[in-house]
Amino acid sequence: MLLFAACQVATVGPDGGPTDRDQPKPPRPAPGLDVGVDLGSLGATPDEASVDVAVVAGEPISTAALLTRLMHRESRLVFDTVDRLVSARLALAESERLGILLDPGTVDASMTEAVSALEAGIGLEGTELDRWLMENLGLDPTRYFQVLRDEVVEELLAERAMRAFTLASERCELSVILSETQEESAALRARLDAGESFADLAREHSTDPSYEDGGRLPPILRNEMAPLARLAFHTEVGSLAGPVEQKDGWLLLRIDGRPSPVVGPWSVVGPAVEADLALTPIQDPEYWQWRAAMGRRYLIDLGPLLDLTGEPRLAQ
Secondary structure, three states: OOOOOOOOOOOOOOOOEEEEEEEOOOOOOOOOOOOOOHHHHOOOOOOOOOOOEEEEOOOOEEHHHHHHHHHHHHHHHHHHHHHOOOOOHHHHHHHHHHOOOOOOOHHHHHHHHHHHHHHHOOOOOOOOHHHHHHHOOOHHHHHHHHHHHHHHHHHHHHHHHHHHHHOOEEEEEEEEEEEEHHHHHHHHHHHHHEEEEHHHHHHHHHHOHHHHHHHOOEEOOOOOOHHHHHHHOOOOOOEEEEEEEEOOEEEEEEEEOOOOOOOHHHHHHHHHHHHHHHHHOHHHHHHHHHHHHHHHHOOOHHHHHHHOOOOOOHHH
């Protein structure tokens, strides 16, 4: 997940914003934030007027031909790349709506980390890295680092847009223990009722990846269609629920909290978001909850890609 700064300060509703599909205004860079990113052309080619990738024997090879060949040979790569661009553009729209601003020092520090990670991955640094980019990837180093900086900014803004959405939503903080059988789950529930530590039992017995953190999950948002969300929001804070059968096994959960939504302009929301991100990074469940909500808020149309590659549009 990679992702921008916005020009206007907006408020966040209790559910993270309007539920209809508002159309975002054209993206604009934030005033006073010189991070070297042209947000309006994010993901575009250097010359947007060009539709050809090569000319051979006087005949052009078009962008559509390139995408069509890629679609037939590497369709998953094409769709995954487009999906990342869609997520980036959604984060841009949210960043503008919320009025998110980035500290240039944070951008510089993240860029340094990204370059260091790249150097460590290939075992090169400095001018050697520039030569490696040219000789192994066929890329201009100056252009490469410009695009890398764009992606760093995208990442930082995406994190803030996602966490702002989470903090503005009705949510439950909870911990879980996942067991393979109902009998094992029931035995663990008896031990919890007898006063044993939830976190200790999660670390020792849970098969969910959260066991390393004592069973603690990212906040779950209110969603009447999701069984786990219904159970979480109908269980009192501090109480246990389960065993409940899930597709991966049997679940015990404890409701750790139900915080009040954080709403207001970015001057109010921003510090809370930054503090929360410093404690807990974005995790996959939080991303997918945000992405689903953004798909309801903004219109997403992949029809142009299908048209370029000659694939049929699916019926609505």
